[in-house]
Amino acid sequence: MSKLLIKNGRYINPITNTDDILDVLIENDRIADVSKEINLSNGVKVINAKNCWVTPGLIDIHCHLRDPGYPEKETIETGTRAASAGGFTSICPMANTNPVIDAGALVEYVNKTNQKYGFVNIFQIAAVTKGLNGTELTSQDELKNAGAIAFSDDGKPIENLKLYRHALEYAKMLDMTIISHAEDTHLKSDGVIHEGELSLKLGIPGIPSSSEEAAMAREIALIRQTKGKLHFAHVTTKEGVELLRLAKEEGLNITGEVAPHNLILIDEDLEDFNPNKKMNPPLRSRLDREALVKAVLGGIIEVLATDHAPHTREEKSVSIMEAPFGIIGFETALPLYLEVFYHSKKMKPLDFIKLITSNPARILNIPRGSISKGDVADITIINPEYEWTYDVTASYSKSKNSPFDQRKLKGKAMTTIVGGKIIFEALLDA
Amino acid sequence: MEKEKDSYINQGTKNIAKPEELNFEELKNNNFKWTRKTLLSTKDLHIDEVEAIFHTAESLSEILTRKVKKVPALRGKVVINLFYEESTRTRSSFELAGKYLSSDVTNFSISTSSVKKGETLQDTAQTLIQMGADAVVIRHNVSGVPFQLAEYLPRNISIINAGDGSNEHPTQALLDLFTIRKHVPSLKNKKVVIVGDILHSRVARSNIWLLQKFGTDIHLCGPPPLLPESFKNYGVKVHWKLDDAIKDADVIMTLRLQRERQTTGLIPQLDEYHRLYCLSHERLKLAKKNVKVLHPGPINRGVEITSELADDTNYSLIADQVSNGVSIRMALLYLLIFASVDS
Numbered sequence: 001m002s003k004l005l006i007k008n009g010r011y012i013n014p015i016t017n018t019d020d021i022l023d024v025l026i027e028n029d030r031i032a033d034v035s036k037e038i039n040l041s042n043g044v045k046v047i048n049a050k051n052c053w054v055t056p057g058l059i060d061i062h063c064h065l066r067d068p069g070y071p072e073k074e075t076i077e078t079g080t081r082a083a084s085a086g087g088f089t090s091i092c093p094m095a096n097t098n099p100v101i102d103a104g105a106l107v108e109y110v111n112k113t114n115q116k117y118g119f120v121n122i123f124q125i126a127a128v129t130k131g132l133n134g135t136e137l138t139s140q141d142e143l144k145n146a147g148a149i150a151f152s153d154d155g156k157p158i159e160n161l162k163l164y165r166h167a168l169e170y171a172k173m174l175d176m177t178i179i180s181h182a183e184d185t186h187l188k189s190d191g192v193i194h195e196g197e198l199s200l201k202l203g204i205p206g207i208p209s210s211s212e213e214a215a216m217a218r219e220i221a222l223i224r225q226t227k228g229k230l231h232f233a234h235v236t237t238k239e240g241v242e243l244l245r246l247a248k249e250e251g252l253n254i255t256g257e258v259a260p261h262n263l264i265l266i267d268e269d270l271e272d273f274n275p276n277k278k279m280n281p282p283l284r285s286r287l288d289r290e291a292l293v294k295a296v297l298g299g300i301i302e303v304l305a306t307d308h309a310p311h312t313r314e315e316k317s318v319s320i321m322e323a324p325f326g327i328i329g330f331e332t333a334l335p336l337y338l339e340v341f342y343h344s345k346k347m348k349p350l351d352f353i354k355l356i357t358s359n360p361a362r363i364l365n366i367p368r369g370s371i372s373k374g375d376v377a378d379i380t381i382i383n384p385e386y387e388w389t390y391d392v393t394a395s396y397s398k399s400k401n402s403p404f405d406q407r408k409l410k411g412k413a414m415t416t417i418v419g420g421k422i423i424f425e426a427l428l429d430a
Numbered sequence: 431m432e433k434e435k436d437s438y439i440n441q442g443t444k445n446i447a448k449p450e451e452l453n454f455e456e457l458k459n460n461n462f463k464w465t466r467k468t469l470l471s472t473k474d475l476h477i478d479e480v481e482a483i484f485h486t487a488e489s490l491s492e493i494l495t496r497k498v499k500k501v502p503a504l505r506g507k508v509v510i511n512l513f514y515e516e517s518t519r520t521r522s523s524f525e526l527a528g529k530y531l532s533s534d535v536t537n538f539s540i541s542t543s544s545v546k547k548g549e550t551l552q553d554t555a556q557t558l559i560q561m562g563a564d565a566v567v568i569r570h571n572v573s574g575v576p577f578q579l580a581e582y583l584p585r586n587i588s589i590i591n592a593g594d595g596s597n598e599h600p601t602q603a604l605l606d607l608f609t610i611r612k613h614v615p616s617l618k619n620k621k622v623v624i625v626g627d628i629l630h631s632r633v634a635r636s637n638i639w640l641l642q643k644f645g646t647d648i649h650l651c652g653p654p655p656l657l658p659e660s661f662k663n664y665g666v667k668v669h670w671k672l673d674d675a676i677k678d679a680d681v682i683m684t685l686r687l688q689r690e691r692q693t694t695g696l697i698p699q700l701d702e703y704h705r706l707y708c709l710s711h712e713r714l715k716l717a718k719k720n721v722k723v724l725h726p727g728p729i730n731r732g733v734e735i736t737s738e739l740a741d742d743t744n745y746s747l748i749a750d751q752v753s754n755g756v757s758i759r760m761a762l763l764y765l766l767i768f769a770s771v772d773s
Binding site for chain 1: 550551552570572573574575577578595596597598629630631632635658660661663664694
């Protein structure tokens with residue numbers, strides 16, 4: 001029996017509302033004990049977690065691993081490695097691979113490949129429509145049986161509302177959630193950055209906020225009708241936040257997430273035309289960013305998600321129109337979240353940790369997000385005060401498309417434990 | 431290097447001094463020194479620099495009237511016209527400007543389709559360096575590309591933005607102002623109206639940023655989808671009705687309407703646009719008596735301006751804009767190429 005003892009850490013477990021200095025004993029893949037002062041001798045590996053938080057393994061419910069289909073951007077191996085370095089023990093990749101994850105065999109491909117090459121747990125999200133074509137529904141039953149955790153056509157909004165309605169009805173039958181990329185494609189048109197003062201100033205086609213708001217409004221109408229479960233991926237606008245607030249107040253089964261870049265950067269940061277600040281939905285205005293931060297503090301947005309989206313340097317070294325949307329985010333997400341919510345003194349650690357552990361687990365029914373006795377030993381040990389500079393060339397991701405290169409960060413996952421095994425340990429300057 | 435500079439002076443370059451000897455005495459600021467190496471935008475142009483460009487353009491314009499239109503000012507210098515977007519006028523204007531000053535000008539046309547096949551801006555920059563470019567004149571259909579390319583080029587290569595997407599076209603704005611100033615010496619509090627598809631116009635943007643430096647009262651006019659009200663935030667006045675806009679105008683700049691705007695619903699019908707926004711003698715009655723009219727070309731006669739007005743030199747400065755364009759570009763190539771990198 002392999003044992004691992006984590007000593008002297010600040011144990012934070014949102015499910016039990018615990019935030020205390022407690023030791024954690026792991027036996028094999030499970031948590032065997034959580035107590036004050038566990039003392040074991042010989043043969044036990046001990047991690048001294050002094051000044052660190054010991055939290056449930058972080059969960060990212062929105063990322064892109066590009067596998068199968070785009071090994072030049074990322075693979076399951078490199079993507080899960082980068083995730084582990086960022087403190088994530090479970091990640092939910094989207095279905096927009098090539099081929100699209102729209103059949104049971106493809107979910108199995110992902111899970112088998114991950115068993116062989118992966119570093120963290122994958123909970124695959126499968127497509128709502130075949131090939132993300134927006135016209136033909138996938139077999140949700142088949143996909144769920146194969147291991148899919150949720151459904152989404154992320155990257156491509158579903159325009160046909162009748163089809164969308166039926167997808168929600170099937171998902172409801174199976175007690176599954178649909179994750180929405182809320183966007184009106186006509187309003188977006190050829191837009192590449194937020195439609196606002198900057199797009200006007202630089203003559204760059206804009207994506208109006210109404211593109212998100214209008215799509216969210218019509219999808220909320222479908223939930224009101226079907227009573228299904230909907231999760232809004234990457235909410236970016238203050239109008240979207242308000243719709244989410246109203247929908248939750250009404251008691252609809254609707255949740256939302258926000259990506260780290262939308263909490264940190266704004267459209268004005270794009271004055272340098274850097275394609276590594278181009279993503280969809282885009283960096284919005286200062287007021288939108290404020291609204292997003294407030295929405296998280298007020299419980300309207302309950303999840304932080306990376307939207308890790310790798311693209312090669314070649315793809316991004318072109319004009320702002322030609323460059324693909326998206327940036328990588330696994331390794332910078334945690335310190336950026338900490339910057340916005342913890343170091344700013346806006347949130348207590350327990351409330352903060354919820355956003356990246358128990359909340360995403362609850363929303364997508366992921367059997368993780370807690371570190372009580374008997375739970376699977378997925379643990380992240382975080383030093384919230386550790387100061388470091390992000391060097392994108394040292395990233396474990398195959399792609400380097402980050403706007404945060406050379407940014408000074410505070411907070412880091414020091415040790416990432418998946419199923420009782422140490423998967424990642426930060427090598428600090430010795 | 432010294433010898434080279436001496437030689438062009440000695441070869442009969444009348445009125446052309448070395449850049450460091452350029453006589454800027456007539457300018458207000460005697461201490462002014464030309465140090466600029468690239469021109470990407472009118473936003474960061476200083477008034478002194480504008481005056482220096484105009485001063486140089488004025489003296490170089492004389493070359494255009496010579497029998498032998500050539501001086502050796504840029505002999506041995508390589509100017510590359512890097513055009514990702516078709517443009518006969520601007521490209522020819524730069525090409526002639528370079529050639530009148532004896533530089534070797536080559537046209538490097540990259541169709542956007544080959545870009546899709548994978549040439550990155552870094553690779554393009556590397557090619558330009560290896561070809562020995564002294565100046566790169568770049569036109570691209572996407573905003574920002576000259577700025578991105580500049581990041582990859584060493585400081586000793588001059589870059590001139592010849593139009594990027596809907597962002598900027600600084601040499602056009604400079605030649606427009608140069609042309610206007612011959613008729614309206616001071617633009618302070620003068621009413622300049624820009625009419626047309628402002629949203630997609632790099633000419634309008636570069637003109638706005640430039641004219642603002644001279645205290646000009648700038649008014650924009652066009653249909654709402656092509657002229658969002660929020661342009662107001664940039665200190666200009668927004669009009670959707672032409673008659674309101676051109677009342678008491680000193681200068682009117684009208685822009686070319688791209689016909690494809692109709693297919694995307696930005697303008698309902700071409701004849702409606704003509705009815706609402708076409709500049710004519712009749713409409714000009716609302717403006718000041720000696721109002722001047724400009725157009726960056728090529729003109730859609732009968733769409734944004736009547737044929738009669740475009741040809742009426744009492745009002746129209748369109749022909750002057752073309753020749754002034756060559757002078758302004760000669761001045762810029764000359765000043766930018768010879769600016770010292772260390773200063």
